[in-house]
Amino acid sequence: MRKYILSLAVIGMLLITVMGIQSCYSNVSMETAQYAVNGQKLYTTHCQNCHGAKGEGLGKLYPPLTDSTFLNKQRAQLACIVKHGIRGPLQVNGKTYDGIMPGNAKLNTVEIAYILTYITTTFGNSTSTYTQEEVVKNLENCKK
Template sequence: MINRFTFGTICLVSMLYFLFSCNSDLSVETMQYATNGQKLYVKHCQNCHGANAEGLGKLYPPLTDVQYLNENRSKLACIVKNGMSGEIKVNNVTYNQQMPGVPELSAVDIAYVLTYVTTYFGDSKTHFKKEEIEEFLKNCK
């Protein structure tokens, strides 16, 4: 008999596979990254940004602004790793809450979660590569 966690994981992977299999533009590797990223998103991001990345009112921004995601691609890894403070404008709404970073995430973990966010909630068809994230992290301010 399988336990709840195993059953839930199987259901989640099956659901994501089905979801992404309908999109032939995504490679198998991108789908794998997004699946791994979904688990990390639930653990580290969902509480504030929501299950569907819709944000929380005027407190926490949504992660669905494709323009913001595309224009700030090189900054996203630093935001995940180190957090951010100060004003941010997303979908023409200004937010000013401090976001804590998740410093324990490795470069590949950050690649996973950003791939999930940008493919599932954005319009990206490719994944972040570990080497790309490592380069971005070298340039954090």
């Protein structure tokens, strides 16, 4: 009985969180809001140490994730960057970053979709879901 009540409480809290995110982004679908909620925890675990809680980056070491123009122009490469990392100069928000970002090879396509939806909707002002199908397609086209 306790497990049942605890499960209901967790589901209720998740629904309230999704509804809260959706109300903040009135143009965001329920699917996008759900992806973003799932992506937030993954972002905190895998990305926040370098890119910051608000996607602000870390000085000249790690670029911010708040440049909507960059996120839109590089959308097809974002899954590749998350999965395989990136090295070499990168222009973000008018600044050059020349560090090495290690890949997160253990993340599966759904997890990458969640993270990218969280980043693009929370920091990049997008209203669309970065779908698992988009991740699969973009990973197939990665330049290694």
